Amino acid sequence: MPGNIDVQYVARLARIALTPAEEEEFGAQLAHVLGYFEKLNELDVSAIEPTAHAVPLVNVFRPDEVRPSMPNEEALRNAPASANGLFLAPKIVE
Amino acid sequence: MLNELTISQLAGRLARREATASEVLAACLEQIRRVDGEIHAFISYDAADAQAQAGAADKALAAGTTHRQKPLLGIPIAIKDVIAVRGQPLNCGSKILGQFVSPYSATVIEKLKEAGAVVFGRLNMDEFAMGSSTENSAFGVTRNPWDLSRIPGGSSGGSAAAVAASECVAALGSDTGGSIRQPAALCGCVGLKPTYGRVSRYGLVAYASSLDQIGTLTRDVRDAATVLGVISGHDRRDSTSLPQPAPDYAAALEGPVKGLKLGLAKEYGLGGLDPEVGAAMQAAVKQFESLGAEIVEVSLPHTEYAVAAYYIVATAEASANLARFDGVRYGRRVEGADPTELYRKTRGAGFGAEVKRRVILGAYVLSSGYYDAYYLRAQKVRTLIRRDFLNAFETVDAILTPTSPTAAFKLGEKTGDPLQMYLSDIFTISCNLAGICGLSLPCGFTAHPKLPMGLQLLGKPLGEETILKLARAYEQSTPWHKERPRLSGLVI
Numbered sequence: 001m002p003g004n005i006d007v008q009y010v011a012r013l014a015r016i017a018l019t020p021a022e023e024e025e026f027g028a029q030l031a032h033v034l035g036y037f038e039k040l041n042e043l044d045v046s047a048i049e050p051t052a053h054a055v056p057l058v059n060v061f062r063p064d065e066v067r068p069s070m071p072n073e074e075a076l077r078n079a080p081a082s083a084n085g086l087f088l089a090p091k092i093v094e
Numbered sequence: 095m096l097n098e099l100t101i102s103q104l105a106g107r108l109a110r111r112e113a114t115a116s117e118v119l120a121a122c123l124e125q126i127r128r129v130d131g132e133i134h135a136f137i138s139y140d141a142a143d144a145q146a147q148a149g150a151a152d153k154a155l156a157a158g159t160t161h162r163q164k165p166l167l168g169i170p171i172a173i174k175d176v177i178a179v180r181g182q183p184l185n186c187g188s189k190i191l192g193q194f195v196s197p198y199s200a201t202v203i204e205k206l207k208e209a210g211a212v213v214f215g216r217l218n219m220d221e222f223a224m225g226s227s228t229e230n231s232a233f234g235v236t237r238n239p240w241d242l243s244r245i246p247g248g249s250s251g252g253s254a255a256a257v258a259a260s261e262c263v264a265a266l267g268s269d270t271g272g273s274i275r276q277p278a279a280l281c282g283c284v285g286l287k288p289t290y291g292r293v294s295r296y297g298l299v300a301y302a303s304s305l306d307q308i309g310t311l312t313r314d315v316r317d318a319a320t321v322l323g324v325i326s327g328h329d330r331r332d333s334t335s336l337p338q339p340a341p342d343y344a345a346a347l348e349g350p351v352k353g354l355k356l357g358l359a360k361e362y363g364l365g366g367l368d369p370e371v372g373a374a375m376q377a378a379v380k381q382f383e384s385l386g387a388e389i390v391e392v393s394l395p396h397t398e399y400a401v402a403a404y405y406i407v408a409t410a411e412a413s414a415n416l417a418r419f420d421g422v423r424y425g426r427r428v429e430g431a432d433p434t435e436l437y438r439k440t441r442g443a444g445f446g447a448e449v450k451r452r453v454i455l456g457a458y459v460l461s462s463g464y465y466d467a468y469y470l471r472a473q474k475v476r477t478l479i480r481r482d483f484l485n486a487f488e489t490v491d492a493i494l495t496p497t498s499p500t501a502a503f504k505l506g507e508k509t510g511d512p513l514q515m516y517l518s519d520i521f522t523i524s525c526n527l528a529g530i531c532g533l534s535l536p537c538g539f540t541a542h543p544k545l546p547m548g549l550q551l552l553g554k555p556l557g558e559e560t561i562l563k564l565a566r567a568y569e570q571s572t573p574w575h576k577e578r579p580r581l582s583g584l585v586i
Contacts, residue, residue, distance in 0.1 A: 007454060011454050013461065014413060014441075014454050014456075015434065017439050017443075018450070025447075026451055029511075030451060030454065033405065033516070039402050040403065040468075042399075043399065049474070050470055054529020054530075055291045057336070060333040070198070075197065078425065079423055080422075080424070087423055090436055
């Protein structure tokens with residue numbers, strides 16, 4: 001049943017490390033917020049289409065043409081670690 | 095003082111050679127040095143870069159460039175820390191971006207500079223625009239210039255406070271659920287959230303992509319029209335940008351208000367409204383009637399569901415948008431033994447409490463088993479809310495509401511209770527869900543302490559000209575926009 005949130009589990013899904021104090025605090029606060037969300041169950045929405053975007057624009061295309069892009073050096077300027085024109089990240093493959 | 099003038103007043107002074115752009119900027123920088131130690135509207139500013147821009151504006155003026163050609167020539171405009179300015183820091187009020195420097199400028203920045211503006215400063219905000227008080231910034235709180243013990247509103251609290259305290263002449267903000275209009279109301283300035291898609295979001299760091307829109311914070315309605323005229327229009331770099339050409343907003347200000355139909359939503363009178371805000375609203379209704387507008391009652395029956403729908407849609411989109419802050423390509427990194435540990439540690443250390451709450455909440459409402467119950471249902475309720483407005487706009491030209499149920503609250507008053515903070519957004523969030531435009535302008539002051547209150551005009555999709563015209567007529571017939579906070583006692 002909605003309303004019961006396992007903060008530790010969802011925080012893992014969201015890739016956020018929490019302290020035990022944060023888990024406890026957020027658990028209580030988010031349960032409160034989710035309880036408020038139950039209000040939406042008062043409405044019958046079975047015949048209603050969802051709105052993902054308020055503006056009726058579909059399939060916006062641009063011309064498929066070669067244009068200059070950001071130089072490699074600039075794209076790497078904010079990287080926490082880089083070498084040989086690449087981002088450095090921990091080893092992914094065993 | 096030059097820094098206290100409006101864009102239109104300054105344009106006149108610059109054109110008549112009664113002031114230089116360098117002097118205008120110097121007045122703003124002097125005011126920042128004088129008051130910003132206490133207000134803390136700015137995270138940082140690059141005085142040398144701004145002075146170079148002002149010098150270039152003075153050269154252009156001397157060479158005969160006019161404000162008809164470049165409407166913002168020599169006008170200092172400060173920027174919320176969520177919009178990219180090439181070569182300047184970009185932090186979104188967060189620790190997670192570290193020493194990030196923008197490699198390119200947002201479209202709105204290119205347009206401001208093309209129009210001659212002196213673009214400067216990084217204005218404080220709730221982290222990633224998540225908040226209603228600017229208390230969620232990793233760079234410390236911003237204080238309300240009218241009362242330093244109170245919040246300036248949020249998330250564009252730095253933008254509103256800087257304009258109110260005359261530290262800049264105008265500012266850009268972003269508005270996802272009221273983040274321009276609510277701080278404008280609480281600081282006593284004019285805040286405009288354009289129709290979704292009216293202003294390019296290229297170079298705006300995304301919070302909730304189906305709701306986010308860049309807009310203006312200014313001293314008066316004419317200035318809002320001037321800046322909107324510069325920043326709006328189609329941009330092929332933003333696929334949600336509307337193709338319709340931008341009209342002449344300044345010209346629209348002069349039209350008659352007589353005969354326009356102004357809606358009052360019967361659902362907006364209920365509960366939680368501060369008595370002084372209610373009295374100011376009633377006085378504003380009378381004022382609009384005396385200007386010749388016709389007041390019509392309308393119904394927005396799904397109003398009570400807007401806060402819940404908004405916080406589901408916004409957090410869901412945020413959880414996806416903020417996935418990019420992972421410590422790999424930019425910003426801070428906390429090392430880990432494997433990629434997942436690196437992500438978790440980086441995001442645990444880099445995000446503040448409210449961002450963590452919203453990303454977790456968003457991941458939850460999108461997660462398997464809960465998607466239909468929360469996210470899909472909220473999107474359907476969003477359809478109902480949008481229909482409410484489109485129905486109402488069949489009979490009225492604009493809708494009049496308070497901007498915020500209360501004047502500015504005390505620092506710390508709501509930080510422990512996120513739901514109470516969310517509920518204070520009741521009058522502003524529907525506008526973003528419906529994708530329409532909205533403007534807040536001053537409508538009076540509370541008695542003790544003296545704090546500004548704001549009224550909101552909500553307009554049809556692309557109805558900016560109508561709400562600007564109504565706002566201008568109201569503003570010019572009332573004294574509120576001429577008041578400035580007393581900051582003379584501040585000495586650092």
